[in-house]
Amino acid sequence: MSQKLTSAQIRQSFIDFFSEMGHTIVPSASLVPGDDQTLLFTNAGMVQFKDVFLGTDRRPYTRAVNSQKCMRVAGKHNDLDDVGRDDTHHTFFEMLGNWSFGDYYKKEAIAWAWMLLTDVWGLPKDKLWATCFYDDKGNVPKDDEAAEAWLKQPGFIPEHVLYFGRKDNFWEMAETGPCGPNSEIHLDRGEQYCDKQDVPGHVCQVNGDCTRFLELWNLVFIQYNRLRPTQLEPLPATHVDTGMGFERIVSVLQDVDSNYRTDLLWPLIQTTQQLSGQTDSEREANFTPYRVISDHVRSAVFLIADGVVPGNLGRNYVVRMIIRRAYRFGGKLGLHEPFIAKVAEQMFPIYGDFFPELKRNRKAILNSITREEEQFQRTLERANANLENLLDELQASGRTFLSGEQAADLYTTYGMPLEITRDIAREHGLEVDEVGFKRSMDEHRMASNAGKVMGPIGGEDVDTYRALVTELEGEGKIPPTGVTYDPYSRLQVDGAVLGLIVDSRSVPQADPGSAVEVILPDTCFYIESGGQVSDTGLITSKGGNWSIQVDEMRKPAAGVIVHTGKVLRGTPRVGDLATAEVNTIRRRDIMRNHTATHLLHAELRRVLGEHARQAGSLVAPERLRFDFTHPEAVTPDQLAEIEAGVNQHILGNFSLNINYKPLQQAIHEGAMALFGEKYTETVRTITIGGLDPFSYELCGGTHVDETGDIGLCLITSEGSVASGIRRIEAVTGRGAYALVQHRFHLMHQTTAILGASHDQLPEKAKAMMDELSEIRKQVTILRQNLVTAEFNQVLDQTQELNQVRLLTATLTEADADTLRQMVDRFRQRFPNDGVVVLASVHDGRPTLIAAVTDDLVKRGINAGNLVKFVAAPLGGGGGGNPTLAQAGGKDSSKLPQALASVAGWVTEHLK
Numbered sequence: 001m002s003q004k005l006t007s008a009q010i011r012q013s014f015i016d017f018f019s020e021m022g023h024t025i026v027p028s029a030s031l032v033p034g035d036d037q038t039l040l041f042t043n044a045g046m047v048q049f050k051d052v053f054l055g056t057d058r059r060p061y062t063r064a065v066n067s068q069k070c071m072r073v074a075g076k077h078n079d080l081d082d083v084g085r086d087d088t089h090h091t092f093f094e095m096l097g098n099w100s101f102g103d104y105y106k107k108e109a110i111a112w113a114w115m116l117l118t119d120v121w122g123l124p125k126d127k128l129w130a131t132c133f134y135d136d137k138g139n140v141p142k143d144d145e146a147a148e149a150w151l152k153q154p155g156f157i158p159e160h161v162l163y164f165g166r167k168d169n170f171w172e173m174a175e176t177g178p179c180g181p182n183s184e185i186h187l188d189r190g191e192q193y194c195d196k197q198d199v200p201g202h203v204c205q206v207n208g209d210c211t212r213f214l215e216l217w218n219l220v221f222i223q224y225n226r227l228r229p230t231q232l233e234p235l236p237a238t239h240v241d242t243g244m245g246f247e248r249i250v251s252v253l254q255d256v257d258s259n260y261r262t263d264l265l266w267p268l269i270q271t272t273q274q275l276s277g278q279t280d281s282e283r284e285a286n287f288t289p290y291r292v293i294s295d296h297v298r299s300a301v302f303l304i305a306d307g308v309v310p311g312n313l314g315r316n317y318v319v320r321m322i323i324r325r326a327y328r329f330g331g332k333l334g335l336h337e338p339f340i341a342k343v344a345e346q347m348f349p350i351y352g353d354f355f356p357e358l359k360r361n362r363k364a365i366l367n368s369i370t371r372e373e374e375q376f377q378r379t380l381e382r383a384n385a386n387l388e389n390l391l392d393e394l395q396a397s398g399r400t401f402l403s404g405e406q407a408a409d410l411y412t413t414y415g416m417p418l419e420i421t422r423d424i425a426r427e428h429g430l431e432v433d434e435v436g437f438k439r440s441m442d443e444h445r446m447a448s449n450a451g452k453v454m455g456p457i458g459g460e461d462v463d464t465y466r467a468l469v470t471e472l473e474g475e476g477k478i479p480p481t482g483v484t485y486d487p488y489s490r491l492q493v494d495g496a497v498l499g500l501i502v503d504s505r506s507v508p509q510a511d512p513g514s515a516v517e518v519i520l521p522d523t524c525f526y527i528e529s530g531g532q533v534s535d536t537g538l539i540t541s542k543g544g545n546w547s548i549q550v551d552e553m554r555k556p557a558a559g560v561i562v563h564t565g566k567v568l569r570g571t572p573r574v575g576d577l578a579t580a581e582v583n584t585i586r587r588r589d590i591m592r593n594h595t596a597t598h599l600l601h602a603e604l605r606r607v608l609g610e611h612a613r614q615a616g617s618l619v620a621p622e623r624l625r626f627d628f629t630h631p632e633a634v635t636p637d638q639l640a641e642i643e644a645g646v647n648q649h650i651l652g653n654f655s656l657n658i659n660y661k662p663l664q665q666a667i668h669e670g671a672m673a674l675f676g677e678k679y680t681e682t683v684r685t686i687t688i689g690g691l692d693p694f695s696y697e698l699c700g701g702t703h704v705d706e707t708g709d710i711g712l713c714l715i716t717s718e719g720s721v722a723s724g725i726r727r728i729e730a731v732t733g734r735g736a737y738a739l740v741q742h743r744f745h746l747m748h749q750t751t752a753i754l755g756a757s758h759d760q761l762p763e764k765a766k767a768m769m770d771e772l773s774e775i776r777k778q779v780t781i782l783r784q785n786l787v788t789a790e791f792n793q794v795l796d797q798t799q800e801l802n803q804v805r806l807l808t809a810t811l812t813e814a815d816a817d818t819l820r821q822m823v824d825r826f827r828q829r830f831p832n833d834g835v836v837v838l839a840s841v842h843d844g845r846p847t848l849i850a851a852v853t854d855d856l857v858k859r860g861i862n863a864g865n866l867v868k869f870v871a872a873p874l875g876g877g878g879g880g881n882p883t884l885a886q887a888g889g890k891d892s893s894k895l896p897q898a899l900a901s902v903a904g905w906v907t908e909h910l911k
């Protein structure tokens with residue numbers, strides 16, 4: 001190595017090398033797996049290619065090279081616990097890979113790996129070792145093919161091929177499915193890198209337990225399909241899947257002993273150090289916070305760039321947790337104000353060129369982080385004292401565990417993430433009962449979605465479809481690229497029925513009334529994607545003797561599209577000529593709504609700011625729904641401005657420009673891509689606005705020709721769906737017209753009832769409301785007068801009881817205020833020796849007020865006790881002070897008896 005390469009140069013040289021070897025450069029998939037419900041985050045390079053290996057997806061290339069963004073922070077692969085403790089674990093990392101899909105195999109993969117490592121990067125040949133597979137269980141053949149390929153490499157030392165068993169050298173995607181042997185390349189960094197030199201009897205070795213040998217690269221050769229634990233069958237085509245940890249190769253090529261000291265993370269650490277004001281030796285003495293902060297900040301930036309904002313569930317919880325954890329580790333360096341955005345700033349020069357989503361969302365990322373820190377600052381203030389007390393108590397009582405319930409309580413009450421509670425507990429030498437925590441959280445019904453989205457892979461029997469497609473391809477009935485899919489240029493298409501599927505079985509004919517799936521050579525029905533729902537319609541035989549209603553569209557395996565529905569009449573047979581026709585009225589409604597979402601997206605960004613990005617959508621015939629990132633409610637004024645802007649674009653009657661171009665080009669031109677969406681190499685772009693377009697999106701949906709076709713767009717609601725995510729619902733075209741008509745109808749009815757013209761309506765309604773409130777006031781006064789008159793009568797009916805004046809009475813329809821006024825009148829009349837209990841019933845629920853004059857309190861009569869005694873049989877309770885107390889009840893039927901019992905109570909308690 002003559003001079004040290006930068007990390008950007010290293011990544012680029014990997015990609016350039018394989019690109020020259022005929023590999024297509026594939027951009028990293030989003031950290032949010034697009035269509036994989038089994039994963040919380042993309043955690044390996046192969047995630048975006050899994051379906052290619054499984055045979056349910058095809059790509060226009062057979063060789064690919066990429067650098068994939070990965071997160072391992074939850075689920076089976078969870079490295080969070082190790083982050084900060086050592087120099088090699090990260091929550092976020094990049095995986096470099098080259099891929100062969102039924103193209104080249106072991107010979108080429110090994111030769112290229114050797115060439116890149118030794119010729120291009122100049123690693124010493126005598127320090128490289130290769131491992132190959134030898135089945136310790138004796139079921140699978142030894143991988144001599146790979147070993148022989150290694151021995152052929154120029155300068156490779158023959159003794160450096162080693163064999164290892166299943167644990168190290170056999171790769172499986174899952175319990176069943178594609179699998180095969182792998183071959184790893186290890187680098188001997190020299191004795192000085194061994195961390196076990198002082199251990200007696202220690203021997204440094206490949207796959208050993210010290211840090212001298214580094215695994216650099218794993219080449220996986222997929223050649224089998226595992227049917228069951230003991231049965232493998234050879235795959236018709238073999239594949240190559242390689243993975244090289246980017247951070248690790250950078251540390252090797254930059255000759256540093258820690259991933260954190262590479263130029264990927266060091267600038268973040270330096271900024272943190274500047275903010276903390278620590279010296280270099282202070283930093284080295286306490287390096288853990290620096291590792292945690294730089295690692296977590298990097299993850300947070302990448303996650304938010306992919307649309308994952310801080311929140312309480314699933315992925316959103318993870319980004320919240322790592323920001324909070326980084327903030328807390330800042331506290332250990334004396335940083336007690338939000339500081340992470342300043343560290344995060346370093347990310348953009350390091351990563352922004354290769355991952356343009358970072359630069360595009362820079363402001364939103366930084367704002368989101370700072371907001372989360374501010375929120376957590378408040379949380380910490382409240383929760384910390386509580387937690388410290390808890391921990392002190394535990395230590396004092398000699399216990400070593402914080403209970404799961406206590407940890408769950410800290411989370412549900414204060415928003416203190418478990419991971420942080422655990423950090424704090426550990427600093428006190430205590431652990432947290434995490435099993436108990438999960439149980440408690442389940443009980444709180446607030447458990448993270450993380451568990452729910454983890455399920456078995458696949459789940460559908462794709463074999464039926466795959467077999468059928470293979471057969472149809474063999475017969476030349478469909479091209480190798482599969483069924484033709486073009487929902488854009490026509491709404492009707494003719495063809496012979498290629499397949500009928502009933503109950504997951506391919507059948508020659510389907511009975512009337514049966515649920516059926518139909519395969520045609522060509523379809524114009526849209527398949528649900530990008531939020532737009534599937535088309536519905538009708539398939540009719542050429543002769544007209546049968547018809548099938550299509551309710552849903554699906555793509556169950558690569559190359560196959562099925563129309564799902566029901567046989568309305570007749571008996572459809574395979575081979576029959578038929579016409580498939582989309583429900584056109586419904587489809588036009590959908591197209592209007594889809595184009596309107598693009599206009600809405602553009603207006604949201606114009607009015608609210610660039611941070612307002614699409615976070616999901618539903619495009620249905622009757623309405624559209626659009627979710628976007630925005631921290632607070634959209635004000636009525638902003639909403640009106642957005643709606644007006646959308647309608648201005650509609651009136652502008654702009655043509656939609658639809659183009660196909662390479663994904664990278666579209667992204668560089670600034671097209672809006674949806675996070676979590678899996679894009680192909682060639683993408684469809686929709687531009688609106690003529691020469692100076694205001695909307696440019698990647699989109700596979702169906703659209704109107706000109707914006708004027710939308711007619712009108714009305715926003716019907718705006719609200720929150722999750723922390724930091726807002727939702728707008730709207731209607732267009734026929735839906736908007738129906739809404740206007742409906743509103744007009746209501747207005748006509750109202751004008752008729754109020755006897756006012758349309759223009760006078762608000763004024764008239766206001767006048768009536770004023771009048772009503774005036775009348776209510778008068779009613780109140782009248783009612784009080786009535787009660788007073790009634791009360792004046794009952795005042796004369798006081799009982800005399802051992803020289804005590806006692807009054808119990810029920811007044812008609814009096815509220816608590818009125819009752820209190822009446823009680824005051826009683827006390828004015830009888831300033832001494834008086835006890836009064838007044839009741840009133842409203843909506844069947846009694847209210848009670850008791851009052852006692854001061855002198856009687858001294859003699860044992862307490863208004864609070866008295867009112868409780870009276871309210872008890874009414875199913876209620878209450879309280880107050882010794883002279884005045886109030887109570888409510890549920891059951892007024894016992895009121896007369898309860899009031900009658902007052903005299904006995906007074907006699908009993910009077911001293």
Ligand SMILES: [Zn+2]
Nearest residue numbers: 194204210212
């Ligand atoms: Zn060693």
Ligand SMILES: [Zn+2]
Nearest residue numbers: 697699700701
């Ligand atoms: Zn779209």
